[in-house]
Amino acid sequence: MGNITIKTAEDIEGMRVAGRLAAEVLDYITPFVKPGVTTGEIDRLCHEYMTNVQGSIPAPLNYCPPGYTPYPKAICTSLNDVICHGIPGDKVMKNGDVLNIDVTIIKDGYHGDTSRMFFLGEPSILARRLTEITYECMWLGISKIKPGAHLGDIGHVIQQHAEKAGYSVVREFCGHGIGKVFHEEPQVLHYGRPGTLEKLEAGMIFTVEPMINAGRREIREMGDGWTIKTKDRSLSAQWEHTVLVTETGFEVLTVSPGMPAPPAFIQNQATAAA
Template structure:
């Protein structure tokens, strides 16, 4: 689950980010891998006619069977184990009994807690055959994620991440959502540092070995503005344009970056080839 980039993190942006040692990295590897396996599980289930409520139950059962549980369930009152954001929904879409339709694109965001450590990741899925513009947006967004992750190096700053993402997205005539951001995590779900996916001259935190955080750009095909619906969670694009998001949990190492949420089956972006 992404963090808001306005009210909820404003007091934490400049906070000192905790630094973690080898034991924490090992815990994050286990939690991250389990989260990636949960997302892999959904590859064969996201198809026309399936409900997002059914996907929610699958992840809850998977977590229980592996000695983990969802960080989002009852988090600040959120009633589900995953977030399911379809088409023009930017993030925090809530599972329900409405069937998925041919041509939908959907972001599924999973955060599992295993032995106290948080693994947080999201991916886009295609529901059957999707329009070319939707597939292109997903490709651009995945590239934004990986460029942002590649910018994570000790001695650089958070604006290096934002610059890598914003430069590429805008060159492809897409926009970067400002209202939500990445966040530190570990034994705490949302912690310092705040990770913006665009350049902000007023906020630029040095990256140091031992930092743990998410990179999770939300990219819109249209304008960057979003609004939150009356349920208090679901964020949508104001112009009803398509939105996409990918997310990894990473750690800053002495020499670069470690990604904890890589798919064991190679299901990094759609279209997914089952049986890989």
């Protein structure tokens, strides 16, 4: 199994709380995401909500993996052709923009990690379709999670759905194990072959967070050392949930009252399972 930690009942309870709090930050910020607002203002509001209302800690702030400079903000705001790790700043958002807000909080030592897409005003048909297909990709990946399944099953179904729509899957970034550590084993690739890579066991917790580009999959890194954009400047979308492998399937941990409903095919699957 390598170094994939199997979480205890106590860990799982802590991760449920952290997951819910991360999702509630996104609920809270939703009404503020509108044209004329800067990404820096979104960051400030989220940071204050985490610290003052939740008593949680923003995990990205000063996060510093080897070879990186410390990340300077509380959340990531990835706008339009930014794939991931966009740093909030003075950029004023305008009508037609599409934004990913990625929130990771720490509560009582446990990490909750989730992201959503937001439309500013009226999005283009392309932006709407890319966002919807990416959302379906995430949920198709999650739907494969159960003991005995393989990580490759998740990547395969995501890649198939994205490429069938004419889109591409970013290869350089992937989902990850999470718990008391922000990023741990396993790596959860969003492409691959069924039946390959690690076998899933009850008690594993990891993120599923496909990054899907409207154009080609190649990336470019900006001079700030964090921001990743599409090389061809095409739009990119991403959604993320933190998921627990249960004895019978999966449990999404990053749930909140304002979260978007899962696609119909997931709801039908859940009804069939019940």
